[in-house]
Amino acid sequence: MTLSWKLVIDSMNAPVLEDFWAAALGYEVEDPSELIGQLLAAGRIGEEAIAEHQGRKTFRGYAAVRHPDDPFDEAGGIGRGRRLLFQDVPEVKAGKNRLHIDIHGEPGGLGQLVARLVDLGATRVREEDRGPAGHWWVMRDPEGNEFCAV
Template structure:
């Protein structure tokens, strides 16, 4: 039986990085505010564990995004399919990522994809040209994590 998974990405500001990747991938930012309100009301969550972001309560240091067509839990907002979870860590990014995301756009429209990603806060690092096999851009998200746009 195949296993379910999510990709967890260390961050300095989880909600901000989740906003970038949700826009880049056209995913939904998970909204845990109904669950947070229940936990706060029951006394199971201290107020300092909560942060407001874009008009919603979120868990401090955590933010998730999910594919808009995949099922999700309406109470927690957590996706049950393709999902990225961002978690704040105290140390800054210091080396090249060993795992990265490849963003694939419409064939023949790489420049439009790259410009859209730049408008969201990404930056181009360098272009990789594989001749007849095609080319792509190595880019960085707003926190410096490398990814490829193809």
């Protein structure tokens, strides 16, 4: 039996990472506004549990993006396929990621991909050439999480 999963990324400002990764991957920003409205109306959450970002209600400290071709719950806006969930945590990033995302560009388009990611807020760390294994850039997202542009 296969299982569903999502990649959860600790953050200091979930909406900032949501905006970056949605643009970097071409993913959809999840919009839980309708679900939040239902939960507020039913008294299941209070106003302190919500925030606003880009003109929509969100759960305070959480944000997510999903692949545009994957199924999602229309009532809640929550993806049921490939998705990244960002959750705010009190501690700062302390070391190298043990898990990271590789973004694959078009063949011969690494320079354009890296330039686009830098324009979105990423920073270059180092360029690597592993011979037959290929050539890529190690980069950091706006909160310092490492990823590779391949």
